Amino acid sequence: MNRQSPKKAAEQAQRRELIEALQRAGLWECQIGQVFARIPTDLMQHEWRHKFAAAAAACMGEPTGIHERRKRSAVGSLTTLANLMPACTPCNQWVEAEPEAAHAVGLVVRPGDHEWFLCGKGRNE
Numbered sequence: 001m002n003r004q005s006p007k008k009a010a011e012q013a014q015r016r017e018l019i020e021a022l023q024r025a026g027l028w029e030c031q032i033g034q035v036f037a038r039i040p041t042d043l044m045q046h047e048w049r050h051k052f053a054a055a056a057a058a059c060m061g062e063p064t065g066i067h068e069r070r071k072r073s074a075v076g077s078l079t080t081l082a083n084l085m086p087a088c089t090p091c092n093q094w095v096e097a098e099p100e101a102a103h104a105v106g107l108v109v110r111p112g113d114h115e116w117f118l119c120g121k122g123r124n125e
């Protein structure tokens, strides 16, 4: 029995296609690690700098999944490239463990952020 709705199945198929397209384009690398490698100077003055440095050092490079900047529980898009970042396991875990620092560098998108709508499923969500 298939418990998945046709809409969900279509979304997942679209997501698989997205992953394959990223792989073909040579973009299948940990994008969170790339953010850690380019932390703005003002944040590097912040007490978080040690956290960013540790995270950058822990990045494996090879993605094991896709990080959703706006979570799907917050109606984040599973298909919009702006919402999705190929990510390795250590980087993904860091984002979960450090939500404030992750938000400060755009790895987490929240209501009120300028990318909130861009990362959502629908224009009005």
Ligand SMILES: [Zn+2]
Residues within 6 Å of the ligand: 030, 031, 032, 033, 058, 059, 060, 061, 087, 088, 089, 090, 091, 092
């Ligand atoms: Zn990484």
